[in-house]
Amino acid sequence: MNKVVKTIKNKLMIAAMVAVMVFGTAMVPVHAASVETNVYGGGSTYNYYIRKAGGTEILGIMRISKSASKITNVFTAEMGCSKAQVWVRENSKASYATKSRSNMVKGNTVTAVKGGREFTEAYGKAKVTY
Known part of the structure; x- marks a missing residue:
């Protein structure tokens, strides 16, 4: 009797692990891709088109x-994206917002x-996952 119970428990455990693996991989977008730009900017206002x-x-x-x-970095979506992240800083040694x-x-x-002071330059980058 103990052997039968142990076998049934093992089979149930294996079935549960298989179900977790199947449903876990279903939650990951298969075709997700992302684009990360270089750092752009300077002393003016700049527009950059981010392409697939x-x-x-x-x-x-x-x-x-x-x-x-x-200083600001604004990303405006032209199509559906699963995630967009933008960074901005005033020079190469400053930390990003x-x-x-x-x-x-x-x-x-x-x-x-x-924000907080008079800036002379603005640099930023973006990462878009689609």
């Missing part, structure tokens, strides 16, 4: 700008802002 890897489809527009009291947003649709924006 190896393609011409535009994922969105990254706009890096500065004003007297803040970052912001991200998930489940973006066309027209959604995500904005990283760094």
Whole structure:
């Protein structure tokens, strides 16, 4: 009797592990790809078109700008994206301000802002997962 119970428990455990593995892999997007830009910017306002890897489809527009009291990096989605993350900083030695947003649709924006003093330059980058 003990041997039968042990065998049944083992089979139930194996079935449970298989179910966890199957449902766990179903939650991972199979076709997810991401694009990460280089760091761009300078002393002016810049617009950069972010395209799908190896393609011409535009994922969105990254706009890096500065004003007297803040610098910003805004990503505006041109198509659905599972996640977008933007960074902004004032020079190559400064730390980044970052912001991200998930489940973006066309027209959604995500904005990283760094404020507090008079900035002369703004640099930023973005990573978009689609």
